[in-house]
Amino acid sequence: MVLKVGIISTYWKPHFGGGEKYVYNMVKELSLYEGLDIKGITPTPINAERDNGDEELVVRLGEETQIKDFIGMRKWFDNHALPYIIEEKYDIIILNNCRVRYHYNIDFVNLLKRNGIKCGIVHHDLGWGIVNTINSHYHEDWEEAAHSTLESIEELRDAMNKSPLVTYQHLMMNLDSPIYFQPDFIIGNTKWSNRFIDIDESTPKYVLHPIIEKPPKEYPLLDKVNITMLNPLYHKGRSYMVDLINDYDHKWTYRVLMGSYGNGQNTKDFMRMINDSWAMKEGRVEIVNYVDNIYSAFASTDLFIFPSRYEGYGMAAIEPMLIGTPVIVQDYPSIIEAVGEGAYSIKWGSSSTEWTDAVEEILYDSEEFEQKSLKRGEFILTRQEEELDGLIEFLEELLKTGVN
Numbered sequence: 001m002v003l004k005v006g007i008i009s010t011y012w013k014p015h016f017g018g019g020e021k022y023v024y025n026m027v028k029e030l031s032l033y034e035g036l037d038i039k040g041i042t043p044t045p046i047n048a049e050r051d052n053g054d055e056e057l058v059v060r061l062g063e064e065t066q067i068k069d070f071i072g073m074r075k076w077f078d079n080h081a082l083p084y085i086i087e088e089k090y091d092i093i094i095l096n097n098c099r100v101r102y103h104y105n106i107d108f109v110n111l112l113k114r115n116g117i118k119c120g121i122v123h124h125d126l127g128w129g130i131v132n133t134i135n136s137h138y139h140e141d142w143e144e145a146a147h148s149t150l151e152s153i154e155e156l157r158d159a160m161n162k163s164p165l166v167t168y169q170h171l172m173m174n175l176d177s178p179i180y181f182q183p184d185f186i187i188g189n190t191k192w193s194n195r196f197i198d199i200d201e202s203t204p205k206y207v208l209h210p211i212i213e214k215p216p217k218e219y220p221l222l223d224k225v226n227i228t229m230l231n232p233l234y235h236k237g238r239s240y241m242v243d244l245i246n247d248y249d250h251k252w253t254y255r256v257l258m259g260s261y262g263n264g265q266n267t268k269d270f271m272r273m274i275n276d277s278w279a280m281k282e283g284r285v286e287i288v289n290y291v292d293n294i295y296s297a298f299a300s301t302d303l304f305i306f307p308s309r310y311e312g313y314g315m316a317a318i319e320p321m322l323i324g325t326p327v328i329v330q331d332y333p334s335i336i337e338a339v340g341e342g343a344y345s346i347k348w349g350s351s352s353t354e355w356t357d358a359v360e361e362i363l364y365d366s367e368e369f370e371q372k373s374l375k376r377g378e379f380i381l382t383r384q385e386e387e388l389d390g391l392i393e394f395l396e397e398l399l400k401t402g403v404n
Contacts, residue, residue, distance in 0.1 A: 003396060005030075005038040006085060007122075008108075009096035010073065012042040012058055018210070018315055019124050022189065023096045025211035027057050029388055036392060041081055041093075059084070077108055085117065092118045092395055094187065109181045118398055120185040125312025125334075126193050127176025134196075135310075138348065142333045146195060153199050168200060179203055185398055187391070189313050192334045206394045208387050209338070210315045212380055215322050219293045221300050225286065226252040226363060228301035230316055231259045232270040237307025237330065242270070243352035244305070244359065245285055246277045252359070254279060255286045257297060298325045303362050303369075306335070307355065309348070314338040321377035326362050326369035328355070342376020344369060 013024035023040065030038045040058035061080035085093060093112050095105055105121075112119040126134075130149070137148040153175065160166040172179035177197040178186055185204045188194040194205050232238040245254055258267055271287070279285050291297050298304060298320040306317040306329045314335040317327050327343040329335050336345060344358055362369050 001035070003036050003092070003392070003399070004088070004090045005036065005092045005094065005395065006041045006059075006088075006090045007038070007094045007096060008041045008077075008081060010042065011064075012040060012045070015045060018312070019096060019122070021315070022124065022210050023094075023122060024057075025213060026208065028054075028213075029211050029384075030392070031057060033388075033392060041084070043076060043080075074107060077111075082111060082115075085112070086115055090117055091399060092120065094120045094122060095181075095183075096122045106181050109183055113184070118184045120187060121178040121181060121183045123178045123186050123188045123193060123197060125189075126196060130175060130196050131310050140347065142331075142348075146333075149196065150199060153196070157199065168202065172198075185394075190334045190337050192337055193312065204394075204398065206391055208391050209380075209384065210313050210318075211384050211388075212315065212318055212322065214381065215295045215319075216293065219295045219299065222255070222291075222296055223286075224253075224300050224302075225255045226302045227359065228255045228257065228297055228304045230257045230304075230306070232256060233266060235309050237309055238270065238273075240307040240352055240355050241305070242273045244355060245274045245279050247356060248278060250356075250360075251282075251284070252279070252363075253284045253286075255288060255297060255301060257291065257294075258287060258289045294319060295323060299323055301325060302366060303328065303359065305355070305359070306330075306343075307346075308332065308335065311335050311338075317343060318377070318380055321373040321380070324370045324374035324377070326366055326373050328358050328362070340376050340379070342372050342379075 007023050007027055009020055009023050011020050013020045027038055027040045030036055042058060042060060043062050043064045044060040046064045061084055062076050095108060109119045133152060134145050134149045137145040139145070156174075157168070157171050160171050169180055169182065175197070179198050179202065183203065185206065186194075186197070187206050187208050188197070189208065189210055191207050194207060198205065227244065229241045230236070232241050241256070244252070256270075267287075274280055274285065277285070288297070303326040304317070304320040306314065306327055308314065308330060310332055311334055314329070315338070317329055317335060317339050320327050321339070321342050327339060329339055329343045329345050330348045330350075331345040332348055339345070344362060346354055346358055
C-alpha cells in the first residue's frame with residue numbers, strides 16, 4: 001500500500017522564510033522513501049524566478065494572485081486544492097503556517113475531514129502571548145518558567161470551563177494554538193513548543209526538527225571576517241550586534257547578512273545605530289543583502305553569532321555547524337534544543353560585555369569550538385534520518401487507528 005500525503009503551503013521555497021523551507025525539505029527527503037507518495041501543494045508563483053523547477057516535489061494549482069486575502073485563499077482551496085485532493089485520493093493532508101489569525105484554515109480542516117481525509121498541521125513556533133508569558137516567568141531557570149507558564153494556562157482553562165459557552169477550543173484560540181483548528185494531528189518542530197500548545201493532550205503530536213540540507217561539496221569563499229551575524233531585528237538580538245560593532249577596544253571585522261529584511265526600514269534603523277562606529281569608519285563592516293550560497297558566508301568567518309531572544313527553532317544556528325564554524329547563542333530553550341552542546345551558549349539577557357568576552361575566547365582558541373560545532377552538525381544529520389523514519393510510522397499508525 002502506498003501512503004499518499006500532500007502538504008499545502010500558500011508559498012513555496014524560495015519565497016518567504018523558514019516555514020516554507022521546513023516543508024520543502026520535508027517533502028524533498030520523504031520523497032525518497034518507498035511506499036510514500038508525497039507532494040507539496042501550492043499556488044503557481046507570479047514571479048517565474050521563484051519557480052524552483054521541482055515538478056517532482058510540488059503540484060502548482062491556480063495562481064498566487066488568488067491568495068492575497070482570506071477570501072481569495074478560501075476560493076483557491078475550494079476551486080483548486082480540494083477538487084485536486086479528492087480526485088487524486090490523498091490519504092493525509094498537512095497544512096503549513098497555521099496561525100490562528102489564518103482563521104480560514106478551520107474551514108479547510110473541516111472540509112478535508114468530511115471527505116474522509118486525515119488532516120494535520122505544522123506548528124512552527126509559539127504565539128507571542130505565550131512567549132512573553134514564558135519570558136516574564138524566567139529567572140535564570142527555564143524549567144521553572146515553563147512550569148509557571150503551564151500553571152497559568154491551567155488556571156485560565158479552569159476559569160474558562162466555568163462558562164458553558166467556552167470550550168477548550170476557545171482557550172486554544174486565545175493561546176494561538178493550532179489545536180483551535182481541531183486537526184487530527186500536529187507536527188511540531190521542537191519539543192519545547194509542543195509543551196505549551198495542548199495541555200489536555202487532546203491531539204496526537206510528533207516532533208520533526210527542521211530538516212537541514214547537507215552542504216554542497218564546493219562553494220566559493222568570500223573575504224575572511226572575524227564575525228558574521230544575521231537579520232538584525234530587535235527579537236534577533238540586534239542590540240548585541242550593534243554593541244559588538246560599536247566596540248572601541250577591538251579591531252574585529254564583521255559581515256552582516258540582512259537576509260529577507262534587507263533594503264527596508266530595518267536596514268535604515270540598523271545603519272543609523274552603527275554609522276558612527278569606528279568599525280564603519282575604518283571599513284571593517286560589510287553589509288550583505290544576498291549571498292548565492294549561505295555556506296560561502298559561514299565558511300568565510302571565524303565565528304557566527306546568533307543572539308536571538310526567541311526562535312521557533314534556530315535553523316540558522318545549525319547550518320554553520322555542518323562545516324565546523326563556531327557559533328554563539330543565547331540559551332533560549334528552543335535554540336538550545338537545536339544547537340545542544342555544540343555552541344557557546346550565553347545566559348539569556350546577559351550583558352554585551354559577556355558577548356564580547358565570548359567572542360574573545362573563541363577567537364583566541366577556535367579549534368576546540370570548531371570540533372564541538374562539527375560534532376553537533378553530524379549528530380543533527382543522523383537524528384533527522386531517525387525522525388523521518390518515525391514520522392512515517394506515526395502517520396501510518398494514525399490511519400490504522402482512525403484518529404479523528
